[in-house]
Structure formats: structure tokens, C-alpha cells
Amino acid sequence: MTRAINFSAGPALLPEEVLRQAADEMLDWHGSGMGVMEMSHRGKEFIKIHAEAEADLKELMAIPANYKVLFLQGGAIAENAIVPMNMLRGHGVADYINTGEWSKKSIKEAGKYCKVNVAASSEDRAFTYIPPRDSWKLSADAAYVHICSNETIGGLEYHWVPDTGSVPLVADMSSHIMSRPVDVAKYGLIYAGAQKNIGPAGLTLVIVRDDLIGKALPITPSAFDYKQQAESDSMLNTPPTYAIYIAGLVFKWLKKQGGLAQIERHNIAKAALLYDYLDQSAFFGSPVAKADRSRMNVPFKLKDESLDGAFLKGAEERGMVQLKGHRAVGGMRASIYNAMPLEGVRQLVQYMKEFEARHA
Numbered sequence: 502m503t504r505a506i507n508f509s510a511g512p513a514l515l516p517e518e519v520l521r522q523a524a525d526e527m528l529d530w531h532g533s534g535m536g537v538m539e540m541s542h543r544g545k546e547f548i549k550i551h552a553e554a555e556a557d558l559k560e561l562m563a564i565p566a567n568y569k570v571l572f573l574q575g576g577a578i579a580e581n582a583i584v585p586m587n588m589l590r591g592h593g594v595a596d597y598i599n600t601g602e603w604s605k606k607s608i609k610e611a612g613k614y615c616k617v618n619v620a621a622s623s624e625d626r627a628f629t630y631i632p633p634r635d636s637w638k639l640s641a642d643a644a645y646v647h648i649c650s651n652e653t654i655g656g657l658e659y660h661w662v663p664d665t666g667s668v669p670l671v672a673d674m675s676s677h678i679m680s681r682p683v684d685v686a687k688y689g690l691i692y693a694g695a696q697k698n699i700g701p702a703g704l705t706l707v708i709v710r711d712d713l714i715g716k717a718l719p720i721t722p723s724a725f726d727y728k729q730q731a732e733s734d735s736m737l738n739t740p741p742t743y744a745i746y747i748a749g750l751v752f753k754w755l756k757k758q759g760g761l762a763q764i765e766r767h768n769i770a771k772a773a774l775l776y777d778y779l780d781q782s783a784f785f786g787s788p789v790a791k792a793d794r795s796r797m798n799v800p801f802k803l804k805d806e807s808l809d810g811a812f813l814k815g816a817e818e819r820g821m822v823q824l825k826g827h828r829a830v831g832g833m834r835a836s837i838y839n840a841m842p843l844e845g846v847r848q849l850v851q852y853m854k855e856f857e858a859r860h861a
């Protein structure tokens with residue numbers, strides 16, 4: 502068996518140890534005689550898996566006691582609707598910061614439920630920077646301020662937490678959650694699809710301050726009402742049990758790596774290796790403003806686009822897959838989530854050097 506060096510933006514690579522453990526436990530979880538996929542979500546075995554996953558997540562992210570952790574479904578795209586349904590709380594307007602493709606989707610969807618004020622945007626420079634906080638034009642009575650804290654497609658990341666005063670800050674953290682420590686108390690709500698940095702597609706994580714829930718719009722489906730889900734331990738409907746189990750194994754793997762502060766150091770080193778190379782190259786380049794570059798998703802371009810195909814083909818020959826950039830921005834993109842070892846990035850940079858030497 503040969504494992505690819507997988508730069509997919511999502512669903513993305515998982516730690517090999519986690520996959521091996523899941524394979525070992527596929528037919529019989531801990532002597533229960535059942536695989537996790539076959540268990541009742543209300544049985545004692547799965548209740549334990551669920552509770553441990555939640556406890557490990559709370560520990561890793563140091564989630565304060567006044568926050569609810571929900572394991573839901575629908576992905577971040579469903580949250581684009583579920584967030585306003587739950588979080589408007591009688592307000593008519595919500596503020597959104599537009600930093601790229603994922604922000605644009607959030608803005609469009611929220612517009613079905615409320616007035617959306619786009620308080621700042623970096624569209625003027627093709628979403629290559631994060632608008633500084635002092636340029637934001639926030640509304641007087643916003644229900645919340647929404648950001649996409651890591652733009653997976655454009656490769657932008659907030660390396661600071663915006664101060665929104667008493668207005669709750671809401672963040673789509675799908676593609677960098679658990680890549681670094683976060684001060685959860687600075688957010689009203691954090692949401693993330695699991696398939697970038699946590700586990701399989703199908704699980705959506707919501708972390709919400711408990712005083713903000715309980716005022717969902719009457720049209721809100723019960724399965725998407727945070728209060729109802731919080732009261733039933735995310736089991737109002739059948740949760741995505743297997744995805745929760747794998748996420749739980751990933752949380753245990755993260756604890757073994759030394760937690761989020763340690764994984765952040767590792768992520769800084771991986772990103773620096775790639776960006777440092779891009780910055781000294783006359784052949785490749787990064788379009789993103791230095792201060793706002795994502796550590797997880799690194800878009801880059803060949804100065805001569807006619808070589809894109811040859812670059813991708815040579816990468817595949819070396820076992821490096823999923824490097825093609827998103828169609829919205831073109832070029833290349835290397836997604837280097839928590840599970841990507843430094844060695845994977847080193848091999849990519851080595852290949853880029855060789856390719857540059859051959860074609861420059």
C-alpha cells in the first residue's frame with residue numbers, strides 16, 4: 502500500500518494512526534461485538550464515545566463552562582442559514598465581513614432571513630487581504646458580526662480576533678479549527694464542518710455561548726434549533742455516529758501531539774517552509790498579503806500559467822495529489838492541515854525547486 506501525499510482542501514487527509522485504529526475496531530469496538538456504525542446512538546457504548554469526544558474537545562479548546570458544544574449535521578453551508586435562524590434574537594440586521602468565496606456564500610444565505618450589512622470587504626483587491634478592524638462599518642443594532650476566520654479558497658486567515666464590543670462575534674472556522682489555540686470566550690458562536698481538520702464529512706461542530714440560545718425563529722427546524730439540540734445532548738435526531746467516533750479519535754491524537762499550542766508550532770513551521778520558498782522564487786508566487794496568509798491553505802501561482810498542467814502531472818508522479826487550485830482563483834493550492842506531516846511539505850518544496858530549475 503502506498504499512501505498519497507494528500508493536499509486536498511476537504512474532505513482531507515486524516516492521521517494514519519487514527520485510520521489504523523478505526524480499521525482495527527471496524528468489526529468489534531472494545532469487545533462489544535459491534536462496529537461503531539452498527540450501534541444504537543442511545544446505547545451505553547456510543548454514549549461513552551460521544552461523551553469522551555465532547556470532553557476531549559472541551560479540554561483541547563479550553564471551552565468555558567457557559568458554552569454548549571453541539572454535534573450537528575448539514576455542514577457549514579447549512580449553518581449559513583441556521584446561524585441567522587438562531588442568532589437574530591429579535592434583531593433585524595446582521596453584520597458580515599466579506600473576505601472571499603465562503604463569506605460570499607454566508608452573506609447570500611443570511612439575506613433570506615434578515616437585512617445583511619456588509620461592514621467591510623476585500624473584494625476591491627480580489628480578496629487578497631483582511632480589511633483592518635478600523636475600516637469596518639458596523640451597524641448600530643446588529644444581532645452579531647460574522648467572519649470567515651480562514652478562507653479555504655483564497656487562503657486568508659485572521660491572525661487576530663476582531664473586537665466587536667457587546668455584539669457577539671460569529672466565526673466560520675471550518676478550515677482552521679483546532680490548528681491553533683483560540684480564546685473561545687471572545688466568540689458568541691463558532692461553527693465548523695469536520696471534514697477539513699477534524700474528521701469525516703457529515704459532522705458539524707457548533708460551539709455557542711449559552712445565553713444566546715433559546716430565541717430561534719419559529720420557522721427553525723427542530724433539528725437545527727440550538728436550544729433543543731443542547732437540551733437533548735445533540736441527540737434530538739440521530740447524530741452522525743461514525744463521524745463523531747472518528748473525530749473523537751482525532752481529538753485523542755491531538756492530545757498525544759501535545760495539544761493545540763504544540764500543533765500550532767508545527768503548523769507555523771510547515772507554512773513557513775512553503776511561504777519562505779514562494780517569497781524568494783521568481784517562478785512561483787503567493788497572491789496573499791503577508792500578514793493575512795493562511796497556515797492551512799496555501800494558494801500559489803506559477804508565473805507562467807502554461808506550465809500548470811506539467812506541474813500537476815509531475816506532482817502526481819511523485820505521489821502528491823489534489824494540488825490544483827479552486828476554479829475561483831486558479832493556480833495551485835496546497836492544504837496542509839494538522840494531519841499533514843512536515844515531511845509532506847518538505848517534499849512539495851523539493852519538487853517545486855526541481856521544477857523551477859528545469860523550467861525557469
Ligand SMILES: *Cc1c(COP(=O)(O)O)cnc(C)c1O
Pocket residue numbers: 511575576577578579603649651652653673674675676694697
Ligand atoms: C468547506 C467549507 C465550507 C463548506 O462546508 P460544507 O460542509 O460543504 O457545508 C464552508 N465554509 C468554509 C470556510 C469551508 O472551508
